[in-house]
Every structure is written in structure tokens, then in C-alpha cells.
Amino acid sequence: MSAAVKFDARMDDRIAARFALLKKKNRPGLVTFVTANDPTPEVFREILEGMPSVGADLIEIGIPFSDPMADGPAIQLSSQRALKHKTKIADVLAAVKAFRETEIDTPIILMGYYNPIYHYGAQEFAQDAAVAGVDGVIVVDLPPEEAGELTVHLRANNMHMIFLTAPTSSDQRLPVILKEASGFVYYVSITGVTGTATADENAVKDAVARLRRHTGLPVAVGFGIRTPEQARAIGAHCDAAVVGSAIVDIIAQGVGKDGALDRRLSVKVLEFVKSLATGVHGAWP
């Protein structure tokens, strides 16, 4: 049964449907980031399953990598915690598959670096991710110039390749990126690695306005948002606000030096996500 059902769900394009719904509700979305299997496979699945009901509108799952060059300390450490469990792409996809058994509307986006995907095989990855119920992929170190070998397979499997744009992306550069983009556009609000600086509201406002002159795709803003207040302020100027490092920091706080876990860890993470959602949801007038 599941293959046919999932195929139909895929054709519905969860990402487009979700942004359409947000528009209808007249509010920006909250995009949450957690690394797969951080801090353990069990707690990660609790967090993942709980996300939609506390207000995560789209979910990014990080594929852990040994050398996350565009990430700050918080996400570097989360990758290391996940890799302690020997987390591979197959494990990430299995978690998505399990999530999809109960939740079919919330888009899932995998975010990571190219080497694990390349090693898995771009075509196999696209096929298996589609079957698992993944909707889009962000590959931090795969600019449009190099992305063709993955994009072709993602498209063949009805998935979106989501590209990053940055404060350094000029008006000449943006068309090069946006020509290949689909799903939504991710605006990196700081020149820096994840979680190390605070997005400047006015700069984001101008940048998103500039992006909108180049694309009709929804714009999500991330890399420098830590609190419900910031999420609300940034959310006012875009279609979705992304929070990663601040969530991951709460996971880190729940892991003792001896590796012992706070038993209320997933509850605390989900409470924080709820507060972020409350902030974001009131962002539009």
C-alpha cells in the first residue's frame, strides 16, 4: 500500500503545499534544524516526532559529517555526538521513513555536506531519500556550478534542491543560483558559520527584498536566529525563519560529561521549539 500512497504524497509537493498553507494562515513558518541521531537515535526520534505538534512547519535534519566547515561550534559538536552512534545516511533515511508513518504533511529537508552523499552515490541517495519521504536537500558545499550531478537525480525523484544565498551574493551572482533553485531559497543572514552571530533585522529586510526581485520562490532566513524574539523580528520580513544552533545547544546541555542524558531532554527541546513557534507565528501584522 505504502508505495502508491507515498508516490501520491510526493506529487503533492509538501514544500509548496506548506508555504501555500502558511500564506493562507497569514504567517511565516518556523523551520527547525536538528542533526540526525543527536544525542542518541532514540531521543532524536522523540524530538523529530514531537516537532510538528509544537509548531515546526518544516524540519531540517542534518546529515552528520566529520568536517562541517560552514558550521560553528554548536553544530560541529552535534555532528560529533551523532557520529558516536556511527550514523550513516541509511540511518537518517530510516528515521525519516519512521517519521512518515505518522506524519505526512510536514516537509523534511536533509541538510549536510556533499561527501557522505557522494560516497553513498548521488543517484541511489536520491532514489532512497524519495522513498523515505524526503522533500528537499541542502548541500552546503555544493554550489550551483557543481550541483548538476546531484540535482539531476533529485529532480528525477520529485525532490527539491534548495540553494543557499548569502550577503555576498551579488545581483550578478543571484541568477546563477536561482536558475537551479526550487522549493524555497535559503538566505544565510550572516557572513559567518552557523550560530556565531546575530542576524541584523534591517539588513535581512533589504536582502530579502533584493531576493524577491530575482525569484518568486519562498524565502527562508537562517544562520543567526536564536530566540523567539529574533525569530519574530526576522520572520516579519520573510516566509520562514530557521533555527538550528540554539536548538542544538539545548540538546548539548542535556548531555552530561559522562554521556548521561537528561531524561526530560526531548521535552525541553520541544518546549523551546514551541516558544520559537509562538514568536514566529505573531510576526506578520
Add this chain to the structure above:
Amino acid sequence: MAEARNTYRTGADENGHFGLFGGRYVAETLMPLILDVERAYNACREDPKFAAQLKDLNTHYAGRPSPLYYAARMTAHLGGAKVYFKREELNHTGSHKINNCLGQILVAMRMGKKRIIAETGAGQHGVATATVCARFGLQCVIYMGAKDIERQKPNVFRMRMLGAEVRAVEKGAATLKDAMNEALRDWVANVRDTYYLIGTAAGPHPYPTMVRDFQSIIGDEVRTQLHEAEGRLPDSIVAPVGGGSNAIGLFHPFLDDADVKIYGVEAAGRGIATGEHAASITGGSPGVLHGNRTYLLQDEGGQIQDAHSISAGLDYPGIGPEHAWLHFQGRVNYVLATDDEALAAFQLCSKLEGILPALESAHALAYVMRAAPSLPAKHLMVMNMSGRGDKDVFTVAHALGESL
């Protein structure tokens, strides 16, 4: 046998690819800057004033040309091929690294950058970068793995004397790979005023090509010098390969000379079978890291594995993309030398020739010691003495069970 080609010397293509390898695998924030570096470098390449300025610095500041030296006692000891050393260790700062740093600092200044960052393993590139920054009055930040800081203390002190800030990287294995990650993170955060002066022939395009071009002066000089000494081309050339900048510099001018056999010596550490090595080609597989596709040490999930070598400069789990391509094409033979072989070569060279080789260069010498005895006396073998071993005396002493 290598497939017959018109030339091996035209890469990279316009997108920075050497066949399957190379490319520009960087975060979007860096892409505009990478493209700027490429534009600036291309402009420099075509500017005779740039060439003249670099030549002047190479001659009067770095001390080029470096000698090509007939190692008579080593040759007699090995009893086979006639062995020459290209004396890059005599350059200012003690290694080939200065060749690249002088070239890139001129590019950086043309781009108007005021702050220079670099990664370093053995500290040779860090010292060379700190040196050119001092020479031109630019701010300099060097990222270095904490483990490397421990085993290369003299170079750390040299960098500080030269006015550089040395930032210890504690993450991962705390070696060169992790230093490069931190340098890339710094660059993303400081794109507007900062230039990343990459020390090896790796990273995103145009770095592998640019570094190769600045290092090719090694091979160009060898051609001329050996012609003066022997009236002909070498029969074989040998260089150590970590990231591969000294090696590509020696090899590139000879790639189209089919009769010249070329050997790149990878660090086999404690032996390939132990898994504790830094031989990306022999013991690795293709992947994407630090801006380029190349051979990498990685596990079955595509996670990068820690390299091991007694030589900090070879302790890196990747290799420059042009080497990956030259291996793929069969033009260059990538061979191995272990920690122990390098240590033996270090000691033999010190006693026979009065030259303390860098542990990196000692790997190449270890291969020469293996290969030369069975070759005829008329075989001309040129080895790149890429750096001097003064920086390694603590490591060597420790390995020999002595404390300084």
C-alpha cells in the same frame, strides 16, 4: 602504461576540474570571493609587471634559484643511480613554501586585502606566510592543529617572532585537516577584508592551479640546471606528497617528457595495513573535502578519517586534485615510505651529506634509497629536498628515544 596524450599540462579546465577531480566545492558565501581570486590571479598571470615583481622577490628575497646538488656520497653509498637533490631547503624560510607565498601575497595585495589567514601542518607554510606578511606589513593569522603545535614548537615560535598570531585548533585530530576547517570558517566570517593563503596545491579552484604555477619554478629550474650539469633530462624525479605542492612544482614541467619517470612518495605512517597512514591515493578513494574532489581517507559512510604520519606536513587525509588526476591517468607513480623508513633516511642523509632533511623530504629520500641501488650508474635521479629538518629535531629525537 599511460594513455598517449598531447599534453598533461593544460589543466585545470575553466571550472577548475582536472578530469573528475578538482572543482569548487565551497559554501555559497565564499563563491563570489573564490571567483574574485580567480579573476585577480588570471589578471596577474597576464601582467608582465607581476612577473617582474615576483622574479625580483624570488631572486633577492627568497634566494632563488636554489641549487641542484649532486649528492656524491649518497650516490656512492647507494651504488646505483646518480642522485641529485634540488635544494629547496636552502630557500629563505627553509622550504619550498616561500615560492607560493610570495606569489599569492602579491595577488592578495592586488585584491586590496589587508588580513591574511593560512593553515599549517609542519609550520613551514605558516612560517612562510608569516614571513611575507611581515615583509609587506599585513596582518597574519595562522591556524595550526594543537597536536602540530606540540611537535613543531620551533616553527610556532618563529611565526610569533614574525608578528603572526598562531591560533591553536583543538578540534578533531588537531592536525592539518582541522586547521584547514578553521581557516575556512574564519574566511566565511571575514570575507570582505581577508585573503586565505592556501599552502598546498589543493582547495577550491583556482588554488590548485595557482599554487602549482608558483611552485613550478622548482621543475623549471631543474630542467635548466640538469641540462647545464649533464646535458639532458633526468631519468626519474622524486618528491614527497602530502597535499602535494612541492611535488606538483617539480613534476609539472616534466609531465610531457614521456621518458622522465615520476614518483610521488606518500606517507605510509606505521604501514598501510595498520590503517595509520596518510596515503590518500594508495589507501583512499575519491571524495569531496576542502573545496575539491580528490582522493581522501574516509570510512564506509564517507566520514573523513584521521591521517597519521611522523611528518606533520604529510599528515593530511587528502591530496591535491591534479595529483589525483595524474594518478588516474597513470602519468605519475604514487609510492610509499613509512615513518621508520623516513627516520632512517633522515639519519643517513645527515651523516652522509651533512644535510638534515625535513621529515617530509626524508620520505622521498627513503624511496630513493630503495630504488637507486638497482638502477644503472647513468640513471639520473632528481629528488626534491623540499625542506630542512631543523624543525623536526624534537620529533626525531623523541622517535630515537632521546630527550632534548
